[in-house]
Amino acid sequence: MIFLFAGFAALLVASSLLVVLHRNPVTSALFLVLAFCSLGGIYLLLQAEFVALVQVIVYAGAIMVLFLFVIMYLNLRQDVERGVQTAIRRGLGWLVGAVLLAEAFALIAKRWQVGPVSGGPEMLEGNTQAIGRALYTRYLFPFEITSLLLLVAMIGVIVIAKGRGGTAAADDSAEEKP
Amino acid sequence: MAALWNQPDVQVAVWALLKVGIILNGMLILVSYMIFAERKIAGHMQARTGPNRVGWFGFMQPWADVLKLFFKEEFIPAEANRVIFHIAPMLAVIPALVTFAVVPFGPGPALVGADVNVGLLVFLAMSSLGVYAITLGGWASNNKYALLGGLRSSAQMISYELAMGLSTIGVLMLAGSLSLVDIVHAQSKVAHVFGLPIPGWYVLYQPVAFVIFMITALAETNRAPFDLPEAEGELVAGFHTEYSSMKFGLFFLGEFMNVISISCIAVTLFLGGWNGPGPASLGLLWFALKLALLLFFFIWIRWTYPRLRYDQLMNLGWKVLLPLALANIVLTAIAIQWVSGAAG
Numbered sequence: 385m386i387f388l389f390a391g392f393a394a395l396l397v398a399s400s401l402l403v404v405l406h407r408n409p410v411t412s413a414l415f416l417v418l419a420f421c422s423l424g425g426i427y428l429l430l431q432a433e434f435v436a437l438v439q440v441i442v443y444a445g446a447i448m449v450l451f452l453f454v455i456m457y458l459n460l461r462q463d464v465e466r467g468v469q470t471a472i473r474r475g476l477g478w479l480v481g482a483v484l485l486a487e488a489f490a491l492i493a494k495r496w497q498v499g500p501v502s503g504g505p506e507m508l509e510g511n512t513q514a515i516g517r518a519l520y521t522r523y524l525f526p527f528e529i530t531s532l533l534l535l536v537a538m539i540g541v542i543v544i545a546k547g548r549g550g551t552a553a554a555d556d557s558a559e560e561k562p
Numbered sequence: 563m564a565a566l567w568n569q570p571d572v573q574v575a576v577w578a579l580l581k582v583g584i585i586l587n588g589m590l591i592l593v594s595y596m597i598f599a600e601r602k603i604a605g606h607m608q609a610r611t612g613p614n615r616v617g618w619f620g621f622m623q624p625w626a627d628v629l630k631l632f633f634k635e636e637f638i639p640a641e642a643n644r645v646i647f648h649i650a651p652m653l654a655v656i657p658a659l660v661t662f663a664v665v666p667f668g669p670g671p672a673l674v675g676a677d678v679n680v681g682l683l684v685f686l687a688m689s690s691l692g693v694y695a696i697t698l699g700g701w702a703s704n705n706k707y708a709l710l711g712g713l714r715s716s717a718q719m720i721s722y723e724l725a726m727g728l729s730t731i732g733v734l735m736l737a738g739s740l741s742l743v744d745i746v747h748a749q750s751k752v753a754h755v756f757g758l759p760i761p762g763w764y765v766l767y768q769p770v771a772f773v774i775f776m777i778t779a780l781a782e783t784n785r786a787p788f789d790l791p792e793a794e795g796e797l798v799a800g801f802h803t804e805y806s807s808m809k810f811g812l813f814f815l816g817e818f819m820n821v822i823s824i825s826c827i828a829v830t831l832f833l834g835g836w837n838g839p840g841p842a843s844l845g846l847l848w849f850a851l852k853l854a855l856l857l858f859f860f861i862w863i864r865w866t867y868p869r870l871r872y873d874q875l876m877n878l879g880w881k882v883l884l885p886l887a888l889a890n891i892v893l894t895a896i897a898i899q900w901v902s903g904a905a906g
Binding site for chain 1: 720
């Protein structure tokens with residue numbers, strides 16, 4: 385178990401570093417996919433199989449495909465950065481990184497147990513049911529609010545996509561959908 | 563040696579490796595003979611005989627084809643992104659193979675790779691990862707036809723994945739489990755209507771979902787009439803224009819392996835899996851028969867229907883299949899509530 389965890393964790397750290405450090409945006413995006421998959425592996429080791437697979441489906445399978453789609457569409461071969469903007473961004477990055485590193489050291493100092501949570505009663509039926517029950521009872525209101533927000537976002541996207549130029553006929557709107 | 567064998571971890575690993583070996587080799591042979599069957603059936607549909615020279619009735623043709631692919635010259639475009647160009651064909655095969663890990667081929671734990679309690683999600687995850695092979699293959703070739711093919715495929719697969727995922731929800735609601743083994747068990751009940759045995763297969767309870775699943779399966783595997791990513795009339799050969807030798811072979815293998823894995827899932831979800839008349843030991847045979855039927859269906863469709871236009875494809879996916887799948891979920895929910903209300 386600990387070997388698998390070490391493997392996935394090492395893969396996650398390495399691929400996350402490569403996302404940031406690699407020059408080619410497409411390769412960066414692919415390393416992000418790898419990072420999501422290894423994160424899924426870690427969830428799996430924590431016996432959170434539903435979260436693990438949803439992680440792969442949603443992030444690796446849907447969101448990153450769209451990212452890749454946009455990168456390829458714009459044909460960004462090299463990411464070009466220059467000037468003051470870069471300096472600000474680098475500075476912010478170092479700052480946030482330092483804070484995260486300090487947090488990590490603080491957390492490691494607390495000596496957490498590695499491995500799955502030893503089960504409450506809901507662990508017996510598998511966590512798919514447990515998540516469903518929690519979403520529809522205790523967290524029903526936030527869940528509904530989130531779905532409403534997503535619906536508004538969807539309608540907004542369609543309105544914006546339709547409205548641009550005013551020439552969007554019924555047949556070519558279908559082609560712009562992805 | 564015996565002490566090593568007595569450790570449960572070692573036993574699990576050895577059994578898993580054995581299953582992996584059997585599935586891998588079995589699927590390679592199945593794919594090569596499915597290609598052979600496709601050529602034969604296509605031939606007879608077009609009033610010719612198909613390959614019949616190599617071996618007995620042409621039965622050695624797949625081996626000859628594979629050998630030929632291995633010995634072909636491999637060509638990589640000068641401006642291609644070499645690493646991704648090499649990775650893309652592998653990505654075409656791996657997700658399709660991983661899906662077989664959760665398919666219950668027959669009753670009993672020996673015939674299931676791994677009975678995980680989120681088996682259906684594994685399938686959906688792997689089919690969503692399948693997009694990368696074609697998109698990346700098209701992009702890394704640095705060829706405009708290949709890029710167009712890759713972009714088309716990602717648009718197409720994202721659009722149809724939604725309807726496919728939604729069409730399986732009706733089955734989930736009836737079975738009450740994400741485990742494929744549980745879903746097959748849930749279909750084993752035989753109802754008797756006027757003395758006639760009616761199997762509990764979900765195709766009878768979820769006909770709309772089955773039709774949507776099969777249409778989206780055709781689109782997800784990029785088979786005709788949804789083979790726009792490789793439309794040869796407009797895109798030369800689409801995403802695999804620049805691929806040659808065994809790299810092209812891997813894309814080919816991936817496509818057919820996807821067809822087989824998606825058919826396995828369709829058999830499991832809708833056609834009752836290994837369930838059938840007779841003793842339980844016939845389960846594997848029933849599964850194979852149903853699988854063969856669906857594979858024939860795939861070939862039959864391919865040589866019957868012309869390719870869709872791109873806007874027709876998007877209209878069908880977003881304006882017909884998606885609302886239908888959503889309506890199916892709502893109707894299934896109402897029906898389940900009705901039946902359970904009447905029973906309780």
